[in-house]
Amino acid sequence: TVGKSIFCKAAVAWEAGKELSIEEVEVLPPRAHEVRIKIHYTGVCHTDAYTLSGVDPEGAFPVILGHEGAGIIESVGEGVTNVKPGDHVIALYTAECRKCKFCKSGKTNLCGSVRATQGLGLMPDGTSRFRCKGKELLHFMGCSTFSQYTVVADVSVVAVNPTAGMDKTCLLGCGFTTGYGAATITAKVEAGDNVAIFGAGCVGLSVVQGAVTNKAGKIIVVDINNKKKDWAFKFGATDFVNPLELPKDVTIVDKLIEMTDGGCDYTFDCTGNVKVMRNALEACHKGWGTSIVIGVAAAGEEISTRPFQLVTGRNWRGSAFGGFKGRTQLPGLVEDYISGKIQIEDMITHRHQLDQINDAFHDMHGGDCIRAVVDM
Numbered sequence: 102t103v104g105k106s107i108f109c110k111a112a113v114a115w116e117a118g119k120e121l122s123i124e125e126v127e128v129l130p131p132r133a134h135e136v137r138i139k140i141h142y143t144g145v146c147h148t149d150a151y152t153l154s155g156v157d158p159e160g161a162f163p164v165i166l167g168h169e170g171a172g173i174i175e176s177v178g179e180g181v182t183n184v185k186p187g188d189h190v191i192a193l194y195t196a197e198c199r200k201c202k203f204c205k206s207g208k209t210n211l212c213g214s215v216r217a218t219q220g221l222g223l224m225p226d227g228t229s230r231f232r233c234k235g236k237e238l239l240h241f242m243g244c245s246t247f248s249q250y251t252v253v254a255d256v257s258v259v260a261v262n263p264t265a266g267m268d269k270t271c272l273l274g275c276g277f278t279t280g281y282g283a284a285t286i287t288a289k290v291e292a293g294d295n296v297a298i299f300g301a302g303c304v305g306l307s308v309v310q311g312a313v314t315n316k317a318g319k320i321i322v323v324d325i326n327n328k329k330k331d332w333a334f335k336f337g338a339t340d341f342v343n344p345l346e347l348p349k350d351v352t353i354v355d356k357l358i359e360m361t362d363g364g365c366d367y368t369f370d371c372t373g374n375v376k377v378m379r380n381a382l383e384a385c386h387k388g389w390g391t392s393i394v395i396g397v398a399a400a401g402e403e404i405s406t407r408p409f410q411l412v413t414g415r416n417w418r419g420s421a422f423g424g425f426k427g428r429t430q431l432p433g434l435v436e437d438y439i440s441g442k443i444q445i446e447d448m449i450t451h452r453h454q455l456d457q458i459n460d461a462f463h464d465m466h467g468g469d470c471i472r473a474v475v476d477m
């Protein structure tokens with residue numbers, strides 16, 4: 102199949118707000134500095150549902166969604182040196198070229214090499230590798246893992262230890278890494294720090310794991326779904342608060358400030374709700390507390406607070422892919438999984454075959470799903 106199109110199944114999002122449809126798609130061969138991957142497993146992240154719903158300003162259709170995938174390299178284009186056919190890989194929605202201003206800054210994991218075309222749903226040369234029913238389909242987040250075969254830029258893929266199960270390593274492509282890195286790399290939580298995590302999905306529970314790894318003091322999980330209480334404690338949270346169950350005259354900000362003798366050292370928004378983001382900032386300790394925005398909010402949504410909150414030393418920051426540099430740091434994270442330092446398997450609550458991928462979206466909205474993994 103080297104140099105030839107592959108015909109396979111993919112879940113196509115023809116338009117916003119509609120279920121995905123399973124179609125036969127044509128996947129063109131990789132061009133220079135591109136690779137074609139046989140995707141074995143993909144997770145379904147809240148962000149896939151967000152873009153499918155139509156509220157993502159970058160959302161464009163028809164598209165093959167999915168950005169949390171693991172698979173095996175089928176073929177590579179000219180000039181590819183970082184991976185070869187047969188390598189077990191994870192697709193990276195945050196590329197790492199090691200040459201751009203961002204990569205060389207030492208200050209961020211964001212990479213400028215392919216981000217502009219990625220946001221348009223195209224490969225770096227401005228074209229698509231997917232065809233279906235005579236139409237061109239767009240790529241998504243540089244990954245499009247809801248296809249049995251996909252093409253990505255060579256800077257958007259990393260080879261990892263092949264002994265790790267791909268049904269687990271796929272979650273290192275987004276959910277786990279995003280939360281774990283937000284605590285350990287972006288915030289750099291220190292021993293004894295009090296932290297609060299708003300939203301106990303895969304991302305929030307992975308922040309909990311990062312906080313435990315760094316020996317945080319209080320690890321307070323805040324969620325409006327009581328079913329998340331046991332999940333929070335399972336991964337090492339010390340407290341759980343449901344804001345809907347507080348007395349009428351006590352806000353979640355009051356409660357957290359009271360629990361932490363003045364406010365948290367770090368808070369994390371893992372909900373995407375801009376009102377929650379404000380509470381997360383205001384629950385930070387005066388003088389130094391830092392709130393990290395991880396959640397993704399719809400087009401038109403804005404955050405606000407009194408500037409006085411910042412004047413008095415609270416910091417508002419954000420984190421993408423947990424601050425992880427994918428090609429440099431994901432192989433180590435896979436080793437951490439193999440050695441038992443991090444727990445991924447426990448977060449897989451639902452499994453489906455590609456034909457039933459829409460069920461994974463229903464699971465997500467059902468309230469007792471942490472992650473659904475799709476066997477491609």
Ligand code: NAD
Binds near residue numbers: 148300301302323326
């Ligand atoms: P999820 O839907 O599995 O979990 C969200 C959790 O938030 C749920 O447990 C829900 O009950 C809880 N929640 C909702 N409203 C709440 C409120 N008002 N107060 C407290 N808890 C509330 O989602 P996920 O897959 O874990 O993703 C979390 C967020 O992070 C999403 O917005 C997603 O788009 C975003 N995300 C960002 C990045 C990044 O790199 N920045 C990466 C992955 C996901």
Ligand code: AHE
Binds near residue numbers: 275
């Ligand atoms: N397209 C949206 C932004 C979406 C967004 O913020 N994406 C996160 C990753 S979510 C993964 O589940 C991210 O890393 N953003 C950095 C980037 O470069 O996209 C919009 O609002 O336009």
Ligand code: ZN
Binds near residue numbers: 146149168169
């Ligand atoms: Zn994601």
